[in-house]
Amino acid sequence: MSAEPGSRRYDSLRRATQAQETRAEIARAARRLFVSQGWAATTVRDVAREAGVSVPTVYAAYGNKTGLTRALADAADLSADAPQMLAELEAPETGPERQLAAMAGYDRRLFERAGDVIALIREAGRTEPELAEAYRDGRRRGDETRVWVFSRWPPGVLRSGLDVRAAVDVYAAICNIDVYATLTAERGWPPDRVERWWGEALARELLERGDGAALSV
CATH class of the missing domain: 1.10.10.60 (Homeodomain-like)
Structure with a gap:
């Protein structure tokens, strides 16, 4: 049977x-x-x-080993909880300063939970073109999110002299894995302090009227 x-x-x-x-x-x-x-x-x-x-x-x-590494990269993105960031970005009460804080929060979670994976993919990409492309894909996705957010702000929100592309570049210079590693591993900052400082610095550097005063280090 x-x-x-x-x-x-x-x-x-x-x-x-x-x-x-x-x-x-x-x-x-x-x-x-x-x-x-x-x-x-x-x-x-x-x-x-x-x-x-x-x-x-x-x-x-x-x-193969490269396929395994790409899977780790995908898991790293999931670990940072992109749906949480999207909900914060699209909440009706969220203005530009809080949107910057939401993106900084996502990056903090990503680097805190998967910074080791990102670092190894970047290093492996020096000899493996497929992994170099995986690393670039991650950077591009981050830039696309920031372009999407900044492009929807009304005129006068970005600091005078900044266009959307320049604002994305400034964001990338402030909020990245190397700055995170320096502040946490070398300077002893806890991750939440890095996140608060990022929010303050981004508001100060990108917003015409944002001085970041509500976000203290």
């Missing part, structure tokens, strides 16, 4: 769940090794050993 439909569905769900757990464990193992010993020095065999799976399982799950 064949298995009942309910039992087959249960087995299918169990297999899918196990596969997801295996993929997640491979990704966690790869992240640990990439960060601790470097992307170039880490092999697929190393990742398989760290995750407790076979080498073919790693290839079946992610294709």
Whole structure:
């Protein structure tokens, strides 16, 4: 007698769940090794050993080391909670200064939760064109969000002498992973202090009437 439909569905769900757990464990193992010993020095065999799976399982799950790294990049974006930022940007009561704070908050979450992944992708991109493109894609997506926000502000909001593209450049100079790493790792700032300072600095540098007085470091 064949298995009942309910039992087959249960087995299918169990297999899918196990596969997801295996993929997640491979990704966690790869992240640990990439960060601790470097992307170039880490092999697929190393990742398989760290995750407790076979080498073919790693290839079946992610294709190759580059595919695995791209998956880590996608997970990094998810970890920063883009829907939260979008909700804050589109809230009816949110003006330009609070929109800048919302974007700074997203970047703080991204760098706090996945800064190691971003750094390793940037480093690996020096020798792997596909990962260099993944890094550039991330930067472009950030710029596109800022263009979208700044372009919707009425005339007179941006500081005199700034157009949208220049404002995006200023944002990128202030709010980036290198500044975050310097302030947290070298200067001992907690992440929330970096986020508040970013909000203040962005308002001061980008807004004609924004002095950032409500945001103290």
